[in-house]
Amino acid sequence: MAERGATPQVSLPRRRALRAVRALFSPLLPDDYLELINPLWSTRELRGRIERIEQETPDTVTVLIRPGYEWPGHLPGQYLRIGVVIDGVHHWRAYSLTSEPDRPDGCIGITPKLVDSGKVSPYLVRQARPGDVVRLGGVEGTFVLPDPAPEKLLFISAGSGITPIMSMLRSLHRADAVRDVAHIHSARTESDVIFAERLREIDRAHPGYRLGLRLSGEQGRIGPGDLDQLCPDWRSRHAFLSGPGEMLDAMGEHWERQGVAEMLNVERFQPMIGGAGGGGAGGRVRFASSGVEAECDGATPILAGGEAAGAVLPFGCRMGICHTCVGRLCSGEVRDLRTGEVHGNEGEMIRTCVNAPEGPIEIAL
Amino acid sequence: MTATSTEATSPLSHLSGEQLDELGRELDSIRDRVFADLGERDRRYIESMIAMQRRLAASGRVLLLGSRSRPAWIAGTAALSMAKILENMEIGHNVLHGQWDWMNDPQINSSTWDWDTASTAEAWKHSHNYVHHTFTNILGKDKDLGYEIMRIDPRQKWYPVYLLQPFYNLLLMAFFEWGVALHDLDFEAIRSGKKSKAQIKRELAGIREKAKSQVVKDYIAWPLLSGLATAALDAALEARRGRSGRRRVRRRRGGLAGVLGSALRAGAGAYRSTASADATANVVRNVWAYAIIFCGHFPDQTYTFSPEEVEDESRGGWYVRQLVGAANIEGSALFHVASGNLGYQVEHHLFPDLPSTRYAEIAPQVKEICERYELPYNSGPFGQQLGMVQRTILRLALPGGRQRKKPGPYRAEEHAAA
Secondary structure, eight states, X not given: OOOOOXXXXXXXXXXXXXXXTGGGTTTSOHHHXXXXXXXXXXXXXXXXXXXXXXXXXTTEEEEEEEESSOXXXXXXXXXXXXXXXXXXXXXXXXXXXXXXXXXXXXXXXXXXXXXXXXXXXXXXXXXXXXXXXXXXXXXXOSOOOOSSOOSEEEEEEEGGGHHHHHHHHHHHHXXXXXXXXXXXXXXXXXXXXXXXXXXXXXXXXXXXXXXXXXXXXHHOOOOGGGHHHHOTTGGGSEEEEESOHHHHHHHHHHHHHTTOGGGEEEEOXXXXXXXXXXXXXXXXXXXXXXXXXXXXXXXXXXXXXXXXXXXXXXXXXXXXXXXXXXXXXXXXXXXXXXXXXXEOOTTOEEETTSEXXXXXXXXEO | OOHHHHHHHOXXXXXXXXXXXXXXXXXXXXXXXXXXXXXXXXHHHHHHHHHHHHHHHHHHHHHGGGTTSHHHHHHHHHHHHHXXXXXXXIIIIXXXXXXXXXXXXXXXXXXXXXXXXXXXXXXXXXXXXXXXXXXXXXXXXXXXXXXXXXXXXXXXXXXXXXXXXXXXXXXXXXXXXXXXXXXXXOHHHHHTTOSOHHHHHHHHHHHHHHHHHHHIIIIIIHHHHHHHHHHHHHHHHHHXXXXXXXXXXXXXXXXXXXXXXXXXXXXXXHHHHHHHHHHHHHHHHHHHHHHHHHHHHOSTTOOXXXXXXXXXXXXXXXXXXXXXXXXEEEOOXXXXXXXXTGGGHHHHHHOTTSOGGGHHXXXXXXXXXXXXXXXXXXXXXHHHHHHHHHHHHHHTTSSXXXXXXXXXXXXXXXXXXX
16 A cells, blocks of 8 residues: 555544535545645645745755644644655655644645655755645654753754754754754865754754854864763753764764763664675565566665566655555565664565565565 | 357467567567556546546536426436446446556546446456456356356357347346346356355355445435435425415415425425435446446457367466457447446457557557568457347357358458458
């Protein structure tokens, strides 16, 4: 089954009314007709209309979306799965919400950065226009600000890793709870700083906020060795880190060594495909219902290999979150590309987007 | 008919194993080319087709709220019939084949779609997509409707019950959706014990559920709604007439019962005429679906196969069986849309999960392959194909019968001349 948006929060009388007239439309739903008038009226899946697109940097935009129903809210730092139609095909990706949970205008925002080889970010950054309808999936993620917010905070972000931090900052700003926040952000050049203007505004508005901006193109990347100089009391702060994997790994070890690991929260937003999971054996995949066969090396997910061989397969987030792509394993074993763990019992439901075959397998897809 | 003479007429006999493999590769590459090219244009087509069908259905239903008026009945029934035809043929059949699954759309998807007919999507996908499209025209294995209850091929053994075939043929025509729903149960599998009790129970419950919602919608809910609307309108008009009348007091007293009685009569009339319109639309759709589907495999040109003939069949051999076991119907663009592009039955059987709109585009390539490999490309006008099918049904109700003459290899010049 293809991935669909979250179930919207529809008022009970409206749900009841729709259910009452269902018999007139069987096997369809009243929704199927109402959507012809306005696609946002779907009570099956939450959709939203792009309200505004703001250029942040030359390759980053903020997309403001007005949900079809009242936004159920999110915790600052969480991400949202979003579905868009590109060249006839529905694609799903997860992006950190960069808006605070209770914007007065009811909109939500994501801030995608262009990945040239990608599918969805080129669409959102270059092609999407106000008025376009997108699908809004579930809100997920455990990289969130505790409530109430800790007294002393440390944010470390790099590049587009700032996106979940931005939602946290905005939320603190709106609640006027920016008491003691140290923020170290690095970007390659001045023009690559996402939210530069907004960060400076917050800096001016709150004496308790200290922004340390580092241009890694000139000054090099931030490493654990810089911490004592940039933020001497880092050990006593609740730290939130978001950025590329190498930075998180290095910092994580440092917190561990210093015995303050419990103060650290990290956002590993991209699954580590090809990281620990590389070096598998790979194998031949047979897709039972189409009869298509595909050869996958140890780093190629079953989904990607199957698509390359011409199989039409269900897919969603492509990062192991949504379970849209699952197929029943008929025989063989698979390797989880995120953890490197080899597993596989006959009949097990396998997420094809994050598993590679380990030897020949057959899957009921 | 003896085994030797079938072999002599087998369209495959002149092709070597290597040739069949090459043919398979050529057809595979047609499929690959189309799949690589699918995109926004195709999505726009199916989405606008679905939107148009729903608008048509909604207009038909609204017109039929006033079904007591003759013109509204005719226009409403016509719109509803057309909507039901499109829903079953160009939309339902093709979506359930998975032709639009590549869009990854949560609704327009073979795993979630349900259609306006008595069969459950699940049972139909098994009996049609799997059994019929895999074992096409293999006698005793293809459980397509015709082969199950009728004698359409002279190689099928004659039983006295086939004497009744001309009559139940007509019944099937009118109540096709119910015939298909029962057929999907696969009585033979039940008789031979191949189906578990639990599965039979589940399938029966599925049909009961589908049947109930079909009957409620067409024969209770919509007629009731138009009955109520008509009664309310009648009462309002009566009351107004009463108020504007000169002898207001007297009319109102005797009038209330009169107004109610008249409204009730009008409502009951509307109920009946809307129910009859819905029944008519269902029968129109049934007859049309029957005609298109029976023209797909049962005209004289098509070949049937014995299980022995298809033992160890290669991919190329499978393609040839699909190619010669089906027959196209020639017609206008509107005809092809209304028939769900099953006028391109040959192309559909070669590539059942290719979006239907692409069949017309690849037809010239398929013909060209037929010409090079000296294979038939079965095709004919609608009237001729349907006539041949009916002739066969009548003739084979009686014992005996011969295979009809087959058209032989496709020649482009002949067709150009004709």
